[in-house]
Amino acid sequence: MSNESLALFLAHSIELESEAKNRYQELSETMATHHNDEVAQFFARMAREAKRHLKEVRQLAKGLELPKIRAWEFDWPGEEPPETASYEELHYLMTLRQAIEIAIKNERTAERYYRAMAATSSDQETITIATEFADEEVEHTAALEKMLADLPENGSCPRLDDDEPNMPE
Amino acid sequence: MNKALKAKDYKSDIKPIWCPGCGHYSVLNAITKAMAGLGLDKDNLALVSGIGCSSRLPAYVDSYGFHGVHGRGLAVAQGLKVARPELTVIALGGDGDGFSIGGNHFMHACRRNINMVYIAMDNEVYGMTKGQASPTSPEDWLSSKLTPHGPGVRPFKPAAVALASGATWIGRAYSGNPNQMAGLIAEAIEHPGFSFLHALSQCITFCPEQTDWKSIVKERAEPACTHHDQAAAVFFNEEGFDTGVLYTQQRAVWPPQQGSAPREDALDQLAAKFRV
Numbered sequence: 155m156s157n158e159s160l161a162l163f164l165a166h167s168i169e170l171e172s173e174a175k176n177r178y179q180e181l182s183e184t185m186a187t188h189h190n191d192e193v194a195q196f197f198a199r200m201a202r203e204a205k206r207h208l209k210e211v212r213q214l215a216k217g218l219e220l221p222k223i224r225a226w227e228f229d230w231p232g233e234e235p236p237e238t239a240s241y242e243e244l245h246y247l248m249t250l251r252q253a254i255e256i257a258i259k260n261e262r263t264a265e266r267y268y269r270a271m272a273a274t275s276s277d278q279e280t281i282t283i284a285t286e287f288a289d290e291e292v293e294h295t296a297a298l299e300k301m302l303a304d305l306p307e308n309g310s311c312p313r314l315d316d317d318e319p320n321m322p323e
Numbered sequence: 324m325n326k327a328l329k330a331k332d333y334k335s336d337i338k339p340i341w342c343p344g345c346g347h348y349s350v351l352n353a354i355t356k357a358m359a360g361l362g363l364d365k366d367n368l369a370l371v372s373g374i375g376c377s378s379r380l381p382a383y384v385d386s387y388g389f390h391g392v393h394g395r396g397l398a399v400a401q402g403l404k405v406a407r408p409e410l411t412v413i414a415l416g417g418d419g420d421g422f423s424i425g426g427n428h429f430m431h432a433c434r435r436n437i438n439m440v441y442i443a444m445d446n447e448v449y450g451m452t453k454g455q456a457s458p459t460s461p462e463d464w465l466s467s468k469l470t471p472h473g474p475g476v477r478p479f480k481p482a483a484v485a486l487a488s489g490a491t492w493i494g495r496a497y498s499g500n501p502n503q504m505a506g507l508i509a510e511a512i513e514h515p516g517f518s519f520l521h522a523l524s525q526c527i528t529f530c531p532e533q534t535d536w537k538s539i540v541k542e543r544a545e546p547a548c549t550h551h552d553q554a555a556a557v558f559f560n561e562e563g564f565d566t567g568v569l570y571t572q573q574r575a576v577w578p579p580q581q582g583s584a585p586r587e588d589a590l591d592q593l594a595a596k597f598r599v
């Protein structure tokens with residue numbers, strides 16, 4: 155099976171989901187290290203979701219010969235893949251509400267990316283799959299928005315720490 | 324044939340304890356992506372560091388590593404590369420480690436042009452000891468209780484010092500763009516000579532204002548400078564931070580036999596010279 159356009163798109167999609175999974179996993183671990191367990195659990199959940207989606211994309215790519223692209227050669231609209239949480243927005247004292255807001259932003263960025271892929275591709279199969287992926291991101295956003303709405307008001311209280319982090323050797 | 328390694332395969336089982344949002348995560352990811360992109364053999368890879376938050380990095384990579392003495396990562400790394408030229412040697416450290424305590428090693432490493440990479444992870448602060456001004460802190464940085472009126476001295480200019488000291492490859496990267504950083508690290512590894520990567524790596528805990536770096540960092544559009552005077556003009560006149568390869572030059576590496584295969588009998592021959 156040979157469809158270069160689709161193979162290129164799926165290679166990007168796999169990288170997108172893989173990077174999202176790895177970043178959420180990393181964030182979960184670092185939040186757990188800094189005793190922000192609530193946010194750690196949320197990011198771990200997001201990592202599991204991204205892993206599940208990654209598996210689905212890999213399944214779709216089965217049988218296709220995907221191009222070998224090095225990390226710095228991917229073509230993204232920004233500095234990082236669209237669903238990857240930015241380091242700049244993080245803090246060890248962040249609340250669950252802030253973490254969910256970051257996740258919503260990531261889902262929306264991913265949706266915009268997939269819609270743009272669908273809009274600019276001339277390959278029908280790529281358009282169909284990219285549209286499906288975009289629709290899935292809308293579902294993820296809705297689920298996260300519901301989670302945010304269900305949060306108690308005190309879920310937005312800033313956490314305090316009288317002793318800033320110290321990293322012993 | 325061995326399966327191609329992915330970036331995650333170059334990570335060790337030890338989990339980083341840096342603060343969430345720390346730019347050093349980005350540098351770690353960039354290093355492992357560069358290793359995967361170049362398909363480097365883990366057995367021929369050594370990371371050497373000094374002391375500080377950033378210097379913990381070798382523990383997080385599944386390669387040979389040496390977490391050394393404050394400011395002396397470059398000294399150890401140069402010795403290693405001279406003794407074992409077949410290794411890919413990367414020295415790492417922070418701005419305090421590399422430009423203050425280890426400043427002298429930095430200049431002489433640039434001058435020697437040993438074929439290795441030095442990544443200075445610059446967050447303009449001593450983070451591990453809770454936020455004191457470092458050599459690269461802005462003159463008017465007011466966030467430390469130890470310097471309540473600001474450091475009051477001009478910040479060190481790493482790229483300009485590297486240029487003046489003789490580095491043959493100078494690049495700058497930003498933790499907000501780890502993929503560009505990975506490409507630059509790969510290029511630095513492939514450069515024959517001393518490659519210095521100035522990695523802007525934010526300290527979200529003690530310098531939250533560094534989240535604004537995004538607005539003053541820009542990818543250099545022009546090709547790398549190849550003349551000292553041209554590069555000096557860039558380094559002394561830039562507003563904000565240019566990223567990319569800033570300067571490159573071809574010059575013979577030191578020691579002269581560096582390019583040749585290691586001689587197994589070299590030590591015996593040396594010993595024979597001193598035999599009485």
